[in-house]
């Protein structure tokens with residue numbers, strides 16, 4: 249099941265030495281750990297910091313820095329502005345995560361906050377994992393076109409909530425396509441057409457469509473909105489798991505019925 253707490257935690261600024269274990273994209277086990285030996289950081293130059301600040305200019309940088317929130321923009325703003333107090337070196341970092349189960353490696357990049365007087369309490373905010381980490385296990389029963397959009401959404405989650413939400417909307421579109429609901433004029437109507445067959449899922453997909461619309465047109469979705477959306481989407485994808493497994497289950501259930509069904513006794517009517 250989707251672990252919202254874990255990912256909310258990963259999207260925050262985190263101490264390097266106590267970084268949580270993550271799911272490995274290769275073997276799927278929860279054994280992907282930050283290899284602190286591989287951590288390398290370089291101080292952001294004045295120019296690089298300005299470039300970051302330019303990137304966030306439209307997002308009211310200073311406002312964000314003063315609010316308690318963990319969205320990427322706000323965190324980046326916090327890292328950059330904290331440096332003004334000369335307490336920290338705002339840096340960019342690269343580091344590897346290594347899987348304790350299959351030994352595969354995942355690279356990561358992002359922002360680091362390194363105190364000037366004590367480098368043992370370094371904090372990092374990962375902006376990107378390569379290859380991307382699945383925020384929930386992607387099943388083989390889900391059509392590839394949907395999994396690809398989801399992976400792309402996961403990939404953007406740590407650095408750009410709007411792009412991530414936009415990919416999520418595309419995953420909803422692909423889902424309609426894969427189920428054959430493409431006859432209507434727009435996504436809203438295609439999902440409505442699905443309601444006869446999948447009433448609950450259709451209602452849930454309408455909520456995800458609204459998140460996707462907001463991400464595409466208004467830039468106002470948060471990491472928390474995305475995490476809630478993933479939680480819903482994972483369960484909607486049960487449609488494909490059920491479709492895949494139902495013929496087999498039907499066969500087995502009928503076999504059990506044939507084996508154990510007792511013939512009904514004839515009722516004898518006595519005078």
Ligand SMILES: [Zn+2]
Nearest residue numbers: 272275347350
């Ligand atoms: Zn692994």
